[in-house]
Amino acid sequence: MERPLTSNIHPNRPALTLKEYEMTGGYAALRKVCSGMSPAAVQKLVADSNLKGRGGAGFNTGIKWSFVPMGDDAPHPKYLICNADEMEPGTFKDRLLLEGNPHQLLEGMILAAYAIQAEVSYVFLRWAYHKAAEVIRKSIQEAYDAGYLGKDILGSGFHLDMHLHTGVGRYMCGEETALLNALEGKRATPRAKPPFPQISGLFGKPTIVNNVETLCCISHIVNNGADWFKGLSYSEDSGTKLYGVSGKVKRPGTWELPMGITMRELIEEHAGGMKDGVELRGVLPGGASTDFLTTQHLDIKLDYKSVAAAGSRLGTGTMIVMDSSTCPVGFVHNLQHFFAQESCGFCTPCREGLPWVEKILWSLEKGEGKPEDLELLQMHTQLLGPGNTFCALAPGAMEPLQSALKYFHDDFEKHIQHKKCPYD
Amino acid sequence: MLTATEKKEIDHEISLVPFKKASVIEALKIVQQHRGWISDESVEAIAAYLEISPAEVDSVATFYNLIFRRPVGRHVILICDSISCYVMGYRPLRKALEEKLQLQMGETSADDRFTLLPNVCLGCCDRAPALMIDKDLYTDVEPAMLDDIFKKYT
DSSP states (O other), rough: OOOOTTTTTOTTSSSOOOOHHHTTTTTTTHHHHTOOOOOHHHHHHHHTTTOBBBTTTTOBHHHHHHOOOOOSSSSSSEEEEEEOOOOTOOOOOHHHHHHHOHHHHHHHHHHHHHHHSSSSEEEEEEOOOHHHHHHHHHHHHHHHHHHSBBGGGGGSSSEEEEEEEEESSSSSGGSSHHHHHHHSSSSSOOOOEEEEOOSSSSGGGOOOEEEEHHHHHHHHHHHHHHHHHHOOSSSSOOOOEEEEEEEEEOOOEEEEEEEBBBIIIIIOOOOOOBOOOOOEEEEEEBEEEEEEEOOOOOEEEEEEHHHHHTTTOOOOOOEEETTTTHHHHHHHHHHHHHHHHHHHHHSSSHHHHHHHHHHHHHHHHHHOOOOOHHHHHHHHHHHHHHHHHSSSSSHHHHHHHHHHHHHHHHHHHHHHTTOOOOOO | OOOHHHHHHHHHHHHHHGGGGGOOOHHHHHHHHHHSOOHHHHHHHHHHHSSSSSHHHHHHTTTTSSOOOOOOSSSEEEESSHHHHHTHHHHHHHHHHHHTTOOOOOOOOSSSSSEEEEEESSOOOGGGEEETTTEEEESSGGGHHHHHHHHOOO
């Protein structure tokens, strides 16, 4: 089984230096592109590979790039931004790529910037990743010194500058338009779309924002071709995927596996199954803002389409397991506490609705819940659902709530009947 | 007033963006790095330097979780309260922290040694529960480990 993104990453060893990365074939893709591949050809290759954005949205990366204005009339500078904010609770996959093989990311960024002819690039890194910040900063300098960044890269006439921006902590920064506002020194509130960032992004210029894992795939696609990338997968979504499991399993962790392995294989084989004494009750398959799946879904393929067909989202592919010793109401309360706190406060339903949901869940946990509370919660899943808020934060928050009300309804009822949390 | 060092560092950030105002987050980070927190005077000094209003600076300063608008202790303890840590033992860990330090969340010890704050996901969910002190990350933390951990911080 091929693991192109992680085969050179050894968690207990320091990050690969530029020299070590070159010895594993690093920067060959950039040499190939600089020696005569057109930006349009790179865009087409990536579109043909059917690489879909690994940050959660799952949109075809090459097609996303194709919306950027090209040619002499295009506004400049254009920007290429790596979204390394990774703040979705339960998500820890990009950390591995950032800390383990930073030049793989940098090469992907340079290739992506070439494909859209961007002059400036940023790594937008979450504040908590201090180790990653150190290795990215050092790697950017190494890339400048080697002529992979700066003026006239490898004699191609292409120029690119790269900067590291470390955040100051706010979940909203992961939303691409809010990230742009943060980079401009503003509050990280989302922007209206259209215009899409591809047309008017950072400082009003054409901008692409791609996730770390997405960008790490690019050099491998350039080296090995679109068909090779498709062949890595077990499903119609191409490539490998970094899957993660946290919660009460025997071996929590991150693994690069063919796209489309089953949830059963991931949890039972790679994560070693549940810890002794607890059973699996539910799974958030792609981070805190995805709908619960349960034991009846263990055999679904973990790709974008199959997880959507089961009523959830692949999201980031890093799953949180809820076990039989954990109260579903307390679990969902914890999630809603997070979303209420991290709401940017810009639009009313999210700002007012999420704290209300959090308070209702807390009253249930304390044994002060009333039967009508469940209807109120149900109502909020509609009121804060898609179409009623400015961005996807509140609808995302409602996903685990609505599915918890569906799959764990008895637990909610018991809190009201017994006037206490049955798990205490 | 900003110091010469602060100004020099902020100038570098200004050189990377199309207009001064865009470096306000970096300016806040720089001043906090030197002074530990952002006072009203710091807000005003940054505003004057970037030629924007203090209200604009404060709107940004109060938006982000890791810009401190109140003094903090010499060491800031951030305990992750997000979902994976919640499942894996955040609650007993928080209780132990509060009892050992005799602090509630958001408080600073009388000797200014520690400030205790809740924090969102630290991105090490496979090694939960986690906490961070200054820039040091601690994973798979059990209450019994706290005394040893604290010894590093004076």
